[in-house]
Amino acid sequence: MGTIIKTRVILSDSRTVLHGKALRFADGVIDRIAPFDTLIRRYAGDKVFEFENAALLPGFTNAHCHLELNWCKGKIKYNGSFIDWLQAIRDIKFGSDPPEPDPFPSIEAMLKTGTTTVIDHYSMPMPIAAIRATGIRYFPLREMFEFDNHTPNEKEIALRTAYSFAVHSPYTTSREVALTCRQLADRWGRPLSTHLSEMLDEIEFIKKSNEKIEWLLKKGDAYNGGWKGQGKTPVEYFFRMGLLNSRTYAVHLNYWEKNDIFFLVKSGLTPVFCPKSHRYFGHPRHPIETYQRAGLKVALGTDSLASNDSLNMLEEARLVMKSFPDMPLARLFDCLTINGLRPLNLHTRLGTLSDGKVADLAVWPNIQGDTPDEIIHQVLKGADETLLTAVNGKTVHLVDAV
Ligand SMILES: [Zn+2]
Missing domain, CATH: 3.20.20.140 (Metal-dependent hydrolases)
Structure with a gap:
């Protein structure tokens, strides 16, 4: 069984925002970033987290x-x-x-x-x-x-x-x-x-x-x-x-x-x-x-x-x-x-969100922006706590799931 996370936007790296997509991971690894409807149809037994007005970022x-x-x-x-x-x-x-x-x-x-x-x-x-x-x-x-x-x-x-x-x-x-x-x-x-x-x-x-x-x-x-x-x-x-x-x-x-x-x-x-x-x-x-x-x-x-x-x-x-x-x-x-x-030589496997990367990630609340700068600015200036944090695909902090 995998996990699907739906947020308003995904900041997959410092320069890339994905709209209208959800992220799925299984066994600690991100295997698909695709439209939410496609993922829930294809992976009906997955655990699903939906967060409104939130952004999904690397840890x-x-x-x-x-x-x-x-x-x-x-x-x-x-x-x-x-x-x-x-x-x-x-x-x-x-x-x-x-x-x-x-x-x-x-x-x-x-x-x-x-x-x-x-x-x-x-x-x-x-x-x-x-x-x-x-x-x-x-x-x-x-x-x-x-x-x-x-x-x-x-x-x-x-x-x-x-x-x-x-x-x-x-x-x-x-x-x-x-x-x-x-x-x-x-x-x-x-x-x-x-x-x-x-x-x-x-x-x-x-x-x-x-x-x-x-x-x-x-x-x-x-x-x-x-x-x-x-x-x-x-x-x-x-x-x-x-x-x-x-x-x-x-x-x-x-x-x-x-x-x-x-x-x-x-x-x-x-x-x-x-x-x-x-x-x-x-x-x-x-x-x-x-x-x-x-x-x-x-x-x-x-x-x-x-x-x-x-x-x-x-x-x-x-x-x-x-x-x-x-x-x-x-x-x-x-x-x-x-x-x-980088000194760990893990920068090719962690630190960004894309297919095949390890699922170390965080969901941040109340993010309205659409560009990388707007999203980064709102997270760094406005947030105090994540809604969800996962390491290696395991939920290590969870505030609220809708
Ligand atoms: Zn020191």
Whole structure:
């Protein structure tokens, strides 16, 4: 038995609207987009959802978060020093009484607001099977923070993750550990994520040295006394190391120098911009448009509740619309959907709605527009919650079916 969804319009990708059609999927895969009458005649036993004045869209991708930090909400103060903020989290996380990660309220909120795929950094024990049982498409990346480990044991590192790796950053992960993670991820055909060019202290440390970062590493018992500045930006340092390729999420990239653009484009990586977290830390205007002009396919993420008050991609998109009013809405929609699937190599199977694609989708209420721009604008500006969200053809959130 399949499922047929009828809405007023289908936004099958950022530039294509289908009128007068309904979508059918079976076994998690979209098999036909055709007139509703044709589908119900042909597939009489199917489950049918009809929504008036609604639009059917691909699900959103949250390309960066830390679900394990949900307990940080409202608890971590930011005094203007990123390093102090990071250490405050680490003091609790690795203290005598670390909190249990409780990702479920955020996952429920994500499904309600149309997010179907989430890429997550983790370093505490996470209830991965239970997270997957919610239905969300979940990719856990074990975060590595070992600046003083120069002889990593590949077998031991391989056992640490349920899926793949996140190299925490160039200033907290040794070259050898980072490369071991990259090699394992490449061998498994899986992505690797890293925070990169997030702040000025990082850039100074990679180029020469930085006292604040040395203090952080000493606190974490990971100080490498032999560190010598590389005379390069973090992007060039990681690029020349062989860490950056098309299976890479480079998170933040808040700062750039001219040559970085060449290395970013050459690697084919996916930059991830976390708009609300970026605002929280008060960084200068994000260079998302510079990256887009260079041809990079930027994705969006929420980061964690230590620097955000929700994990809601609608709010991230709204902030992008406000901060970058000249960005075409179709381009913004790609940032929300298909771009974040590229390092997973899933962008050919998810992120758009057409025959043969996986049924990761959301139905949004009260959509009157007819063009892609009108529909995207109404969803991003006007909606709070989907009527229905499905992942792999399974309904994971449902408000009302007529
Ligand atoms: Zn992060």
